[in-house]
Amino acid sequence: MSPASPLLKIRVERDRMSAIERRIGDFVLENAHLLRDYSSQQLAGALGISQSSVVKFSQKLGFRGYPDLKFSVGESVARDREPATPAAAVRSETPAIADALWTAKTHADAATRSLNPEADLQVIADLLHGAGRVIVVGSGEDNVAARVFALRLSLLGIGAAYHPDPALAASQVAGLAAGDLLALFSEQGRQPALLQLAKLAHERGARVLSATRHSSNPLRTRADHALLVSAHDAQPHVAMLLYQAALQQLLDVIVVQVCALPGRQALLADHQARMRRLLDP
Incomplete structure (x- = not known):
């Protein structure tokens, strides 16, 4: 996950969000791999909020609207799946474990530096x-x-x-x-x-x-x-x-x-x- 990842943006901004924005952000973080299946209307319905709240949330993160946010989240999920994850690496060779753990540490360091x-x-x-x-x-x-x-x-x-x-x-x-x-x-x-x-x-x-x-x-x-x-x-x-x-x-x-x-x-x-x-x- 790159420093510009929308998922990282949500984590960084979460404490400064309103209660409704935190609900949207938490849903996106917990369901990032499923977000492509949700329209803004469906997401609003799942959280019991207005569709305009979803749009405003997307714009607050720097996106033109919800479709741009959804696309960016999909890209982030795809990037994170490219290297082997620590779980998969456990069943592979030691170098794969080391590479996966190093990648995860790099992501954590980038997120921490941004904070x-x-x-x-x-x-x-x-x-x-x-x-x-x-x-x-x-x-x-x-x-x-x-x-x-x-x-x-x-x-x-x-x-x-x-x-x-x-x-x-x-x-x-x-x-x-x-x-x-x-x-x-x-x-x-x-x-x-x-x-x-x-x-x-x-x-x-x-x-x-x-x-x-x-x-x-x-x-x-x-x-x-x-x-x-x-x-x-x-x-x-x-x-x-x-x-x-x-x-x-x-x-x-x-x-x-x-x-x-x-x-x-x-x-x-x-x-x-x-x-x-x-x-x-």
């Missing part, structure tokens, strides 16, 4: 560069990316600390102040403990960065800056891998941006030299 403009990531990099302290919290499957992110920030000379347990992190968050940053990693963005940490950080004058799926979730709405990941697949184990890969790429871009800021590469070189002396005296 996180480079300029927005630069704002986050600048915030990290100027932060007095950075606390990174991620539990469960989110702890891997969170721990690596904190480590890399530390290597760049940023005072970053990682906590896998939100409850134990509360005492550290209580010590934050203006100019500090709390980074919270949660795929679904619904952990009550993380929401409490965000509230506590704001009470101390610190800013909050969240990393979640591109969905309506309470953690995203409470963050000052939000990293959004779009990674979808019908198979849960593949969707999990796509999410982790797209998130890691997003964080890597921020690390590269921080490295470009004054003094950071020198600090990195110094820390790496110290680590080499410790590991290989």
Whole structure:
């Protein structure tokens, strides 16, 4: 699926849509392979809405009308079927599995990049560069990316600390102040403990960065800056891998941006030299 795919457009714009537009968008996403069989009147009837709502929805996405939207969706579905899917590849040779997974990761990365403009990531990099302290919290499957992110920030000379347990992190968050940053990693963005940490950080004058799926979730709405990941697949184990890969790429871009800021590469070189002396005296 290319970055201009109508299905990607719907995912990107969904949170800014009205209730009726979300119903249409969700129907298109869930029935993309069947959309060619639906006229605008039939689609409106299936959703219990007016035909004009379907036309306006199509135009809002940049199409002249519903026929253009339907044609574009059909093209996207056909493109996505060209490479072997991970499900089919499992029954084939290992290279086919690798190629299919790489294609799926590429799609997830393109969708995620469209949700996180480079300029927005630069704002986050600048915030990290100027932060007095950075606390990174991620539990469960989110702890891997969170721990690596904190480590890399530390290597760049940023005072970053990682906590896998939100409850134990509360005492550290209580010590934050203006100019500090709390980074919270949660795929679904619904952990009550993380929401409490965000509230506590704001009470101390610190800013909050969240990393979640591109969905309506309470953690995203409470963050000052939000990293959004779009990674979808019908198979849960593949969707999990796509999410982790797209998130890691997003964080890597921020690390590269921080490295470009004054003094950071020198600090990195110094820390790496110290680590080499410790590991290989």
